[in-house]
Amino acid sequence: MTARPYNFSAGPAAMPAEVLEIAAGEMLDWHGTGMSVMEMSHRGKAFGEIIARAEADLRSLLAIPAQFKVLFMQGGGLGENAIVPLNLSRGGAVDFVISGSWSQKSHKEAGRYAQARVAASNADTKHTTLPAPASWAIGGDAQYVHLCSNETIHGVEFHELPDLKALGSDAPLVIDFSSHVASRPVDWSRVGLAFGGAQKNLGPAGLTLVVVREDLLGHALPICPSAFNYQTVADNGSMYNTPPTYAIYLAGLTFQWLQRQGGIAEMERRNIAKAALLYDFIDRSAFYENRVAPEARSRMNIPFFLQDESRNEAFLAGAQARGLLQLKGHKSVGGMRASLYNAMPIEGVRALVDYMQQFEKEMA
Numbered sequence: 603m604t605a606r607p608y609n610f611s612a613g614p615a616a617m618p619a620e621v622l623e624i625a626a627g628e629m630l631d632w633h634g635t636g637m638s639v640m641e642m643s644h645r646g647k648a649f650g651e652i653i654a655r656a657e658a659d660l661r662s663l664l665a666i667p668a669q670f671k672v673l674f675m676q677g678g679g680l681g682e683n684a685i686v687p688l689n690l691s692r693g694g695a696v697d698f699v700i701s702g703s704w705s706q707k708s709h710k711e712a713g714r715y716a717q718a719r720v721a722a723s724n725a726d727t728k729h730t731t732l733p734a735p736a737s738w739a740i741g742g743d744a745q746y747v748h749l750c751s752n753e754t755i756h757g758v759e760f761h762e763l764p765d766l767k768a769l770g771s772d773a774p775l776v777i778d779f780s781s782h783v784a785s786r787p788v789d790w791s792r793v794g795l796a797f798g799g800a801q802k803n804l805g806p807a808g809l810t811l812v813v814v815r816e817d818l819l820g821h822a823l824p825i826c827p828s829a830f831n832y833q834t835v836a837d838n839g840s841m842y843n844t845p846p847t848y849a850i851y852l853a854g855l856t857f858q859w860l861q862r863q864g865g866i867a868e869m870e871r872r873n874i875a876k877a878a879l880l881y882d883f884i885d886r887s888a889f890y891e892n893r894v895a896p897e898a899r900s901r902m903n904i905p906f907f908l909q910d911e912s913r914n915e916a917f918l919a920g921a922q923a924r925g926l927l928q929l930k931g932h933k934s935v936g937g938m939r940a941s942l943y944n945a946m947p948i949e950g951v952r953a954l955v956d957y958m959q960q961f962e963k964e965m966a
């Protein structure tokens with residue numbers, strides 16, 4: 603296979619080349635069935651094997667306890683912003699920790715179905731810090747507390763999940779882990795529900811992963827669409843309606859790839875090294891800047907700025923010419939953003955740092 607460029611997209615994001623190669627090889631005929639995975643009945647034996655293996659592999663990779671259901675859904679992260687309150691709020695009050703754009707969106711959408719409150723916010727620092735859990739105002743009547751554990755746009759990550767019990771709350775914690783799922787282990791003892799779109803770190807767009815503690819099922823509001831009722835989806839093994847079969851297959855191949863890499867602990871080790879390489883370079887440079895507080899910095903999404911923003915276009919064009927793709931920052935933050943998901947090897951981060959160094963020299 604010829605070398606591919608390094609793709610720093612925030613999502614849909616680069617997938618492991620090995621996974622794409624396997625999928626290409628199986629495109630026309632999956633394991634002698636004479637069918638592409640796209641062409642199979644979701645209720646047939648072949649797809650049954652694919653989805654069962656995907657779930658088993660994911661459970662083992664993320665050490666998901668037995669009392670959690672794994673749901674393969676559709677609707678994306680934004681869909682879950684409505685689906686979670688429809689299933690968990692019981693029409694009551696829910697508390698949000700605002701740490702960036704995604705939690706802001708989640709809060710706004712939940713307000714359509716529940717009394718959505720703000721328990722904490724880092725808006726005063728333009729979403730560059732972590733609101734300290736001890737300062738969160740969680741109501742005794744909160745049906746759940748929502749947290750975006752990695753803010754993809756602002757590059758802010760909770761490196762430890764809060765222990766709500768220790769904060770005096772019995773509410774379940776809901777996390778949007780779209781953009782760092784499978785980048786590090788999850789402490790399930792602190793989580794009631796986790797959701798994520800697959801297109802950052804698990805596979806292609808179209809699949810939404812939900813991991814939910816069993817005791818939270820069965821309380822959906824009457825207006826909740828049946829296809830989005832967690833109890834219904836769980837009772838039907840994610841096959842109440844046709845699931846995104848091809849996306850589940852590709853996510854399953856990605857889970858097998860993760861196992862071959864050494865699992866989630868190994869991915870975390872690599873992700874720490876990759877992020878440190880880029881942050882250390884940026885911090886030593888007077889030419890580039892990252893504005894996120896060091897303890898809040900995401901390992902996955904690293905926004906950075908050129909001190910002289912009139913050079914942005916030249917920077918991006920030079921990067922593109924070197925095979926360093928999709929580095930432009932989100933429009934709401936500006937500057938650049940490098941997303942270093944699991945599929946990004948450390949060689950890609952080295953190539954980026956080399957380029958940044960050279961660009962700085964050329965501009966001197």
Ligand SMILES: *Cc1c(COP(=O)(O)O)cnc(C)c1O
Nearest residue numbers: 678679680681704754780781799
């Ligand atoms: C990408 C992303 C989403 C977006 O979800 P869609 O699949 O586009 O609906 C939601 N939350 C976070 C944290 C994300 O990074």
